[in-house]
Amino acid sequence: MAAVLPALVATLAMxxxxxxxxxxxPITVQESAGALGIDPAMxxxxxxxxxxxxxxxxxxxxxxxxxxxxxxxxxxxxxxAAAGALFTGVPSIPAFALAGFLIGMAYGPAxxxxxxxxxxxxxxxxxxxxxxxxxxxxxxxxAIAGLLVPAVVDAWGWQAAGPAIALLCIAAMVAxxxxxxxxxxxxxxxxxxxxxxxxxxxxxxxxxxxxxxxxLASTVxxxxxxxxxxxxxxxxxxxxxxxxxEAGSLFSVGFVxxxxxxxxxxxxxxxxxSRAALAALGVAMAATALAATALGPGWPWLAVAALSASxxxxxxxxxxxxxxxxxxxxxxxxxxxxxGGAMFFTLTGSAFGPALFGxxxxxxxxxxxxxxxxxxxxxxxxxxxxxxxAV
Numbered sequence: 568m569a570a571v572l573p574a575l576v577a578t579l580a581m582x583x584x585x586x587x588x589x590x591x592x593p594i595t596v597q598e599s600a601g602a603l604g605i606d607p608a609m610x611x612x613x614x615x616x617x618x619x620x621x622x623x624x625x626x627x628x629x630x631x632x633x634x635x636x637x638x639x640x641x642x643x644x645x646x647x648a649a650a651g652a653l654f655t656g657v658p659s660i661p662a663f664a665l666a667g668f669l670i671g672m673a674y675g676p677a678x679x680x681x682x683x684x685x686x687x688x689x690x691x692x693x694x695x696x697x698x699x700x701x702x703x704x705x706x707x708x709x710a711i712a713g714l715l716v717p718a719v720v721d722a723w724g725w726q727a728a729g730p731a732i733a734l735l736c737i738a739a740m741v742a743x744x745x746x747x748x749x750x751x752x753x754x755x756x757x758x759x760x761x762x763x764x765x766x767x768x769x770x771x772x773x774x775x776x777x778x779x780x781x782x783l784a785s786t787v788x789x790x791x792x793x794x795x796x797x798x799x800x801x802x803x804x805x806x807x808x809x810x811x812x813e814a815g816s817l818f819s820v821g822f823v824x825x826x827x828x829x830x831x832x833x834x835x836x837x838x839x840x841s842r843a844a845l846a847a848l849g850v851a852m853a854a855t856a857l858a859a860t861a862l863g864p865g866w867p868w869l870a871v872a873a874l875s876a877s878x879x880x881x882x883x884x885x886x887x888x889x890x891x892x893x894x895x896x897x898x899x900x901x902x903x904x905x906x907g908g909a910m911f912f913t914l915t916g917s918a919f920g921p922a923l924f925g926x927x928x929x930x931x932x933x934x935x936x937x938x939x940x941x942x943x944x945x946x947x948x949x950x951x952x953x954x955x956x957a958v
Contacts, residue, residue: 571688573750575700578685581743582681582701585708586674588673588732589648589670590709591712591732592667593614595720595811596613596801598725599658602658602725603659608798608929610801611922611924614917617667618793619668620672621674622918623675624672625675625676625678625907625911626907633754634756638680638747642744642747643676644680645736645739646737647673648732650669650733651670651672652670652728654729656725656728657726676907678890679907684750685697685894697891698888699832700833701887702829709883713816716732717811717812719731721811772912778905780951781889782893782908782913784845785889788889788916788944789920790916790921790924792886793920795821795878796921797921800818805933806862806933807863807866820872821878821883822879824876832844832848832887833888841892844888845951846952848888849947854941854945856937893905893909923939
């Protein structure tokens with residue numbers, strides 16, 4: 568177990584920082600949208616552009632990991648995130664689109680690279696827990712973002728958040744360099760990083776029925792996760808009448824709950840099965856989305872915090888179980904390539920779910936958008952539960 572600790576620390580920290588970069592715009596959207604003269608619900612389209620970048624980069628992750636090593640790929644992701652973060656401070660729609668695409672490109676390889684390292688170094692009997700601990704990087708990063716970004720905005724304005732996070736990305740790139748030789752010892756400098764082509768990873772994932780069911784469920788769960796991530800701050804500000812700092816702190820509550828939930832779900836999946844855990848997550852996510860429709864100005868802080876925590880435990884809690892199962896099912900043991908193909912489907916939900924949610928919220932209101940979220944996540948959970956093949 569000791570051998571996996573440097574890989575776990577490095578991948579957790581680097582992905583958490585990329586997550587912080589991905590949340591700059593959703594957290595500051597009330598201010599930046601005002602400066603641009605657009606509806607804050609347009610953040611759904613920013614999120615779509617971001618995850619289109621992630622979908623593109625994740626398909627090439629397997630070859631890049633083989634050639635350069637998983638840790639080097641993570642460092643390159645931090646460089647892309649730093650560049651994208653800088654563009655979030657430029658008050659222009661094209662600059663925001665470029666920022667989103669670059670940050671998405673940074674996010675895409677994070678899970679394939681982390682899964683490659685952890686599958687190689689972690690004991691199989693502990694894989695669900697190890698992967699779930701690593702996946703606490705997402706709620707850890709989001710919880711930090713919910714506190715850090717509003718603090719920077721209050722001190723220096725919304726345009727300062729991007730440069731501040733870019734400095735954090737660069738510092739992390741430098742900090743993990745001493746581990747590079749040890750963790751990237753399996754890289755093959757003669758490998759052709761783009762030899763397989765992007766469609767090979769998708770075909771590899773789709774051909775195995777158990778893996779296909781898992782990745783299709785992840786598409787819907789990802790829609791739920793990133794609708795929460797993209798809209799919760801502005802939703803709470805508009806529906807409950809809270810300020811940015813208070814809404815940001817409530818956003819962080821959800822991701823603190825998600826940290827414990829990811830570990831708990833991983834433990835439960837090791838004790839029972841990934842299928843049971845994923846099915847329960849889908850149904851619980853749907854119930855939480857329905858509860859959100861009741862939010863109004865009369866809600867006390869604790870009630871809003873409980874709603875956020877419920878989103879954190881469900882919409883944010885499923886990823887570790889999912890990635891551990893993808894690693895177990897990876898054809899030929901090529902975890903990096905299989906995870907890259909799987910994440911293409913996952914990020915499809917990340918890209919188009921928030922855009923759809925934003926379109927529904929903009930035309931019919933947030934209640935209709937959350938009912939839609941409940942319908943699709945609940946249906947996915949039931950489909951997983953009723954499936955005959957292992958998930």
